[in-house]
Amino acid sequence: MRERLEEFIRKQDRRFQHEITADEAKAWRVAMEFLAGKPGVFNNEMRTDLLQNGRVDGMPLDETVKGAPWFDRVTVKALVAQLRTAKRVTIYHKQPLPKHLLKPLRDLVSAEMHPKVEIIVEDLADAVYLRGLHSSGFELFYGVGLPRNTLLFMDSGRGFVLENNLETTSFRKLTSKDVENLYYRLLWCRLGHAVLLSGFVKETDVEESLFCLIVEDKDIWCRLKSPMTAEIPNVGVRVHVFCWEKWMTHILDVIQLEFIIGQQPVFG
Secondary structure, three states, X not given: OHHHHHHHHHOOOOOOHHHOOHHXXXXXXXXXXXXXXXXXXXXOOOOHHHHOOHHHHOOOHHHHHHOOOOOOEEEHHHHHHHHOOOOEEEEEEOOOOOHHHHHHHHHHHHOOOOOEEEEEEOOOOOHHHHHHHHHOOOEEEEEOOOOOOOEEEEOOOEEXXXXXXXXXXXXXXXXXXXXXXXXXXXXXXXXXXXXXXXXXXXXXXXXXXEEEEEEOOEEEEEEEOOOOOOOOOOOOOEEEEEEEEEOOOOOEEEEEEEEEEOOEXXXX
16 A cells, blocks of 8 residues: 555656556545545444444435534524634535624634634635635635535534525534534545745746746646636746645646736736
8 A cells, every 4th residue: 555655646746647557546545445444444343333324424425414403503693602612613615605704713713812723615716715715824725525515613523504595694503423424524525735835937838737836945836727817937937826735646736826026926
């Protein structure tokens, strides 16, 4: 397993990516299953009680979320009051958070003593929104396979589903069993995180929309996401890049590019 993982990592380099085998391509998934304790991997099945629950292995995430009780609703105001008692807040979403929730969250992380707030997003192309989350002090992660509904967890014991309708915005409280199931399943939906880098362009590959940055004496390859209005920066130009560092590849996906002219950044 170690050898296949090492080859998987080495062949993320675009110079060797055509050499990767089928076994090496799936090595990261096999490693995650081994660490998570997928049924059949460990003989003693240390997590039998959790893994035999049909809502974990047999039911899609969206169906699990749909099963949350409708009668136990919590207003955003009441939820914000509970946030102050948490040590860690984790949010998974595919749609921008409502402003009347986002503002209290920003106020929360700006306080001297505050909980750790993690935000995992999927299919959000709004660079300004994503950059705002990152600059506000949230830990921003790249997610894959998230439920349609926004989910919020306080530590690992309290969970809520965002309920959107035309009249109001509220949350449904998850049962303790669903909180545990969803919290640990969603951990494996994180496949990268947001980073902000600054460096000089060393090399470009216009056909592949790639450019190489020198950042602290390291070569870092970046790819412009499509659609992007920015052009590949010229060699020697200094730029800031806000991008996704995906854990399955060495090439960073650029969300936002800034050309540095003198002391003033110019958005590309």
